[in-house]
Amino acid sequence: MPRKGEREHGAAEEDVAALGSNALSPLTDAEDLVQLDRDHPGFRDPAYRARRSEIARIALAYVPGTPIPQITYTTREQGVWQTVWEKLSPLHEKLACRGYLESCALLALDHRRIPQLSEVNATLAPRTGFQMLPVAGLIASRTFLGKMGQSIFLATQYIRHQSQPLYTPEPDVVHELVGHAASLCDPALARLNRLFGQAAERATDAEITWLERLYWYTVEFGLVEEKGGIRAFGAGLLSSFGELGRFETEASLRPFDPEEAAARPYDPTTYQAVLYVAPSFDALATQLEAWFTRRLAR
DSSP, X not given: OOOOOOOOTTOSOOOOOOOSSOOBOOTTOXXXXXXXXXXXXTTTOHHHHHHHHHHHHHHHTOOTTSOOOOOOOOHHHHHHHHHHHHHHHHHHHHHBOHHHHHHHHHHTOOSSSOOOHHHHHHHHHHHHSOEEEEOOSOOOHHHHHHHHTTTEEEEOOOOOOTTOTTOOSSXXXXXXXXXXXXXXXXXXXXXXXXXXXXXXXXXXHHHHHHHHHHHIIIIITOEEEETTEEEEOOHHHHTOHXXXXXXXXXXXXXXXXXXXXXXXXXXXTSOOSEEEEESOHHHHHHHHHHHHHHHOOO
16 A cells, blocks of 8 residues: 655655555564665665664554554754754745645644644544554555544654655655645545545455555645645645655646546656546545445445
8 A cells, every 4th residue: 555755856756655565574573673675875874774763663562442652853854844844834925735735734733843643632632533643564455544534643653764855755744744644634534544544444355456556646636726726635646845846747637536536546656647636625525435436346
């Protein structure tokens, strides 16, 4: 299940955020709990690998219902967060949908300091009922989507490697907070996330693939018509400097069609060639609900 994020212009890959496999090695491998691909920016950085394993271990030890563990981020990690906001803020003002911008104002995410999940939840829970809970790494699509039906968003807490602050090959705390937290704070967008969770609860394994694609082209990379223009609402777009800066001129923009989107495979290793535009959030939710009712077996 892709949950895409940031790409720097010219980088080889984006925030793939695929949820289809477990990225964690056995717990007995204490020195390298998180396995990184050889092309990961932090693969040859033992300090980064150890830090990733440290944060993963904290998430694995978390017991739902107890206080969410706090991560003490380093000065270097805070610097990555600051760089991302410096690049993305001007693009958000120009290209983000109104609901996202209003939710950002409500959340008041600190652009100088990485917020804790518990801080974000203090605003999310009373507004839309959602809460973000820590997860150690990549998880199965059915689990990730299904939890959203319970108003739970499973979020990573580690941050990308400092050598490429505008790029990550998997979801990190930047993607989760900059992309998803503000979206979950908007009632219309929170509704979309819940719809996918409810659909996942009754979908077969084959149908989960359809849901993955629909989620990709809406919650992650969706566009909406607003006041005569086209604005981004997908978390992958809104947390991606590269994708957000190019969609108007380089992507093929099509009216949202759930049948077409569910049949279209996505490629998380390159910029998106096709993006879908919804006429409104209400219309999008209506289309998805009708499609889920008609196409899901159970």
